[in-house]
Amino acid sequence: MALRAWKLNIDRTGKFFSSLTEEQLLHEIAPGKNRLVYLWGHLAAVGDAMIPLLGFGARLHPELDAMFISNPDRAVVETLSGAELKNLWNEIHDALWLAFSKLSAPDWLDKHTAVSDEDFAREPHRNRYTILLNRTSHLAYHFGQTILTRSR
């Protein structure tokens, strides 16, 4: 059920961004706020960072962080077009979905890689499943913002 919620959020977010033109991607979600292209890259980067966090291996696109996580919008010159972001988005989320499909229920309750054994013993909710739930909320949070640009 949590995987279904994740997938639903990934699909509606990818579908929304993929439908935009390169020009539309440069629109701000609200006056003075992030541009759509930044949010798309941000969500792709956060998805990519889930790969090592959940113990699935090395990141596919660590170069996204400087553009879309560690710096605010417009601080760094973007070099990615919407077409490129769409490819990255699909690549990252296909890889995550494949890795998810190999996890058993107990695997989901294992600790994620950013928590120590000692902390996990005290706080057993710091597991893969919590990451999945939190990242689903994070997707919905930003999807709610992007949708404000529709019909403008």
Next chain:
Amino acid sequence: MALRAWKLNIDRTGKFFSSLTEEQLLHEIAPGKNRLVYLWGHLAAVGDAMIPLLGFGARLHPELDAMFISNPDRAVVETLSGAELKNLWNEIHDALWLAFSKLSAPDWLDKHTAVSDEDFAREPHRNRYTILLNRTSHLAYHFGQTILTRSR
């Protein structure tokens, strides 16, 4: 873990709205979009509707629907102040939290009240747990919008 995610979203949303003045609640989240007061009422109404949907009993505030669900913002004259919404918000979510605390794990996998026995046999994911996950995403979706008004 899903309850923790729900609670986190309820708390940050309630805290945000409660911190606003009556005047600030009348601000729009973006030009021409919903006002904050409408979103707060909308989330309170959706929370209230979870009470019968999850089989916990009758709604506490069915009168919220005409103002905040079945009609768009500004279609109906609101009669609720921020102070009143805050009381409703706390009442509704305290009632939900108390009811949640009485459910066992299998109870969460029981069907919700808006699905028939036949449909539930075919689609067992239409249970209380899915409602909890979806409503958590719904909260995050709108919280992402409300936060755009911060620092304006």
